[in-house]
Structure formats: structure tokens, C-alpha cells
Amino acid sequence: MRVAIAMTSALVLLAPVTPAVATSAQAATGSVFTAATVTQAADGSYTVGWQAPDAGTVAVTATTDASGGGAGTAVGSGGATGSLTVPALPAAPRWYFRLVPAHGTPLVVADRSLHLAHARNFRDVGGYRTADGHWVRMGAFYRSNKLSELDQNELNSLTADNVKLVVDLRNGSERSDDPDKIPAGATYQVADLIDITKGLPTGPDLTLALLLALPFLLKSSKDAEQNLGYRLMVNAPSARIAYRDLMNALASQPASAVFHCTAGKDRTGWGAAVLLTILGVDRTTVYNDFLASNTYYGGDSVRANWLDAAFAEVNRSYGSFDAYVHKGLGLSDATIAALKSRLLAS
Known part of the structure; x- marks a missing residue:
């Protein structure tokens, strides 16, 4: 500097x-999710992980919508604390992952980096949990x-x-x-x-x-x-x-x-x-x-x-x-x- x-x-x-x-996500106050991360590997695959002690099961859907809207593509599911690997997805400006718990509010996560070769420090400011239980929106x-x-x-x-x-x-x-x-x-x-x-x-x-x-x-x-x-x-x-x-x-x-x-x-x-x-x-x-x-x-x-x-x-x-x-x-x-x-x- x-x-x-x-x-x-x-x-x-x-x-x-x-x-x-690594990154976290957007959620409503009182979300059952206490942590969530997404990491994109060099081969284009994604590792999605989460912790949600009171969620029951969690279904994961890939979407290109930062709000988590749209039908998306189901890519897997897991328990209250889980992790899964998602193979490389079709080309898109950015992929988000909607985590839908059996009990509680869905959460949307993404890899923090946009992986721009010519602006390598370009990354999301959102995706963090606040002290009072809110989450800072990603994609904003x-x-x-x-x-x-x-x-x-x-x-x-x-x-x-x-x-x-x-x-x-x-x-x-x-x-x-x-x-x-x-x-x-x-x-x-x-x-x-x-x-x-x-x-x-x-x-x-x-x-x-x-x-x-x-x-x-x-x-x-x-x-x-x-x-x-x-x-x-x-x-x-x-x-x-x-x-x-x-x-x-x-x-x-x-x-x-x-x-x-x-x-x-x-x-x-x-x-x-x-x-x-x-x-x-x-x-x-x-x-x-x-x-x-x-x-x-x-x-x-x-x-x-x-x-x-x-x-x-x-x-x-x-x-x-x-x-x-x-x-x-x-x-x-x-x-x-x-x-x-x-x-x-x-």
C-alpha cells in the first residue's frame, strides 16, 4: 500500500x-445454519459444507440466482452437519448453492472468489454471520x-x-x-x-x-x-x-x-x-x-x-x-x- x-x-x-x-451465506434471522462453505477446485468441482444442528436433513440445489430462486438443479443432500462434492457445472457467471433444511429457513452459499484471472482479489463481501444471527447477503x-x-x-x-x-x-x-x-x-x-x-x-x-x-x-x-x-x-x-x-x-x-x-x-x-x-x-x-x-x-x-x-x-x-x-x-x-x-x- x-x-x-x-x-x-x-x-x-x-x-x-x-x-x-472460505465463504458463508445468506439466511434469515434465526437460521438453523451456523456455518456454510463452498470451495471451487481447479477442475471446476465444488465442495459444499455446512453445520446446522437443528436442521434434520439438508437438500442442496445448484442455481445461478443469488437469491436462491428458480428451480435449479438438485446436486445432493446430507445430515445436519454435512459435506458433498459437486462435479463441474455448466458455464455460468456464478453458481450458488441453496441449502434447504427439513426444519428451518434455506441458506444460499457460493465460493467467495469470482476467480477472475485479471483481478485475483475480486471476492464477495457477503456470506458472513452477524453476532445477532443474521447473515450478510452474497452476490450484492x-x-x-x-x-x-x-x-x-x-x-x-x-x-x-x-x-x-x-x-x-x-x-x-x-x-x-x-x-x-x-x-x-x-x-x-x-x-x-x-x-x-x-x-x-x-x-x-x-x-x-x-x-x-x-x-x-x-x-x-x-x-x-x-x-x-x-x-x-x-x-x-x-x-x-x-x-x-x-x-x-x-x-x-x-x-x-x-x-x-x-x-x-x-x-x-x-x-x-x-x-x-x-x-x-x-x-x-x-x-x-x-x-x-x-x-x-x-x-x-x-x-x-x-x-x-x-x-x-x-x-x-x-x-x-x-x-x-x-x-x-x-x-x-x-x-x-x-x-x-x-x-x-x-
Whole structure:
């Protein structure tokens, strides 16, 4: 991530410094399913697993409809805790699996990744269970790395998957060097975290962010840079405006949407963490989603202590996550309610 470098460079010029995996699914509240996963293998086959202690038997149907509607194709069944392998299915933008319990509400699951060769960190933000028993819908919002290298088949797949909004978190230079390729019929929106015209942190906020990052220099310069960058993503005015614009855009989007930066791991990672936390997903699951970039994007892409720094800055600057959402991002109760209505299965 270059958020820290870019923001710090801008601050030096403009501001005085004062001393100082796998997937889950959608379901209604009270669903008998406590877990569900889908993994697509290299040969195109799927492994579907679930846990539903009070379900009785579970019938599994493959469908291309994210809502789980339509007749679909029966692919197997099992007990309250089960797993089955589904051979490769006919070509489709995306396959979902409807799990129908003998007792309780059906659940729809899918492999989290869309397996786009030219955007390998493109994956579903949904499919997580909240602390109060809701499930975040799949097939609604996606997170990704840059979309500049998508080929026509991948663009066609996103169009078929009803992606109607692309929110770009990158700065002007990144957007100019690698302009996004947009699915047909989709709207493109910029939410630049490093837009200096919208303001950058100065004085005590910047000084404290720098001081809090310094100890990491003794261990890793990469940790130091990212520790600073993640704090700036919380307290920089330009970043707060960008994340506010992102959440408002998602809340008003009736179709599918994707938000992304260059690698889809840092700026996008914090955006996903904010969204999932607003929805009521527990902190451990939020961290697991964040760290999954090490699997999808590869290597030592992200570290837990970077996300620690962002949440610590939330508490330092605002006292609580709720205060950050309302005061820092300026999100209204209506926007939060719209996000929950759009994304939480009822």
C-alpha cells in the first residue's frame, strides 16, 4: 500500500507539523445454519459444507440466482452437519448453492472468489454471520484489486452478475496510469482517499500518528509505513470523506456493486472492515476477511497489526466505532439502516 507514503508526502508539502476463508451465506434471522462453505477446485468441482444442528436433513440445489430462486438443479443432500462434492457445472457467471433444511429457513452459499484471472482479489463481501444471527447477503457487494486488466469475458461475467456500480478508491495518478475497465451499464464513481483538496490531518493528529508508528521501525519498516497509513485512513479528512461517500453509494445501490483500490487489500480492506462492522459481523470474522488477501492476492500482503492500528485510531480519536461512523464518517442513521436493509437477510 502507498497510502502512507502519498499522504505523508502531501502533508510535508501542505501541512505544518507541530512537535509533540472460505465463504458463508445468506439466511434469515434465526437460521438453523451456523456455518456454510463452498470451495471451487481447479477442475471446476465444488465442495459444499455446512453445520446446522437443528436442521434434520439438508437438500442442496445448484442455481445461478443469488437469491436462491428458480428451480435449479438438485446436486445432493446430507445430515445436519454435512459435506458433498459437486462435479463441474455448466458455464455460468456464478453458481450458488441453496441449502434447504427439513426444519428451518434455506441458506444460499457460493465460493467467495469470482476467480477472475485479471483481478485475483475480486471476492464477495457477503456470506458472513452477524453476532445477532443474521447473515450478510452474497452476490450484492464485492471488493477487489484494480479492474484495469479485465478481459472482455470477465467484463461480460460481471455484467451478467448485475454489477452496476464501481467505486474506485485510488488516487489520481493510479487512475490515470491504470484506468478501470467498467462492466457494460455500470456507473463509475471515484472516492479518492488522498484527495488533498478535501483536507489532510495536521498538528496533533498527524504528530501522534507518526509517533505511534515509530516503534514499528525497530521491527519492520513495512509495519511502520502501514501502521501510519492505516491510522491516516481513519483520521485524514480526505479518507473520512472517501469512506463516507463509499458507504452512501453502497446504501443507495439496488444492484450489485464493487469497490476497489490497486491491490484490493489496504484501502479496500479497511472499507470492507468498516462495512462488515457496521453490519454487526464479529471482530474475529472481520480480521479473517481482511487477512484473506494473503490467500487471494498472495504473499505477505496484509498483517493483523495494521488493522489493529486502524481500530486503535478509531478508539483514540472517537472513543468507539459507533462514534467514528456517526461523527468521523458522518453517516446518518438512515444510511446505516439502508445498508442493513440491503445486506442483511431477514
